[in-house]
Amino acid sequence: MEIMQIQVNGKERDVPAGTSVATLLRDLGLDGRMLVVELNRRIVRPPEIESAQLEAGDRVELVHFVGGG
Template identity: 50%
Template sequence: MKVVINGEETLLPEECGTLAGLLRLPEWKDRRLVVELNGEIVSREEYDQLSLNNGDRIELVHFVGGG
C-alpha cells in the first residue's frame, strides 16, 4: 500500500495494516511520537484500531532531547 509519510510517498509492507503496525517498523519503533493521520491528531489508544489505506497522509513528529 502506498501512503505519504512526512511528505514522502512510501510503500508499506502488508503487515502495516494499522497505525500500530506502521509504528512497529524499525525506523519508528521505540520513539516518542505525535501522529497525525489525514490531518487529524491520533491518540495512542487508537493506534491498534486505525486501519491504513492507500493514499493516507501520515505525519510522524518525534522528539529529540538535548540542550
C-alpha cells in the same frame, strides 16, 4: 498480498493492505510513545494507534519529541 501506497512525512511508501498505524511504526522501528502521529491532518491518540487502519492515499506525519532544557 495487496500493496497500497501512502505518504509518510511527505515520502511515498508501499505497505500491505490492512496495515495499522501501530504496524507501520513497528516496521519503521519507532516507539509510538515518543512521537506524535498525525493521520490525514488528525492527531491519532495513543489509545487509537493499535486500531487506526491505514488506507491507500493516506498521509501520515510523524513528529518526534525532543528533550532538552
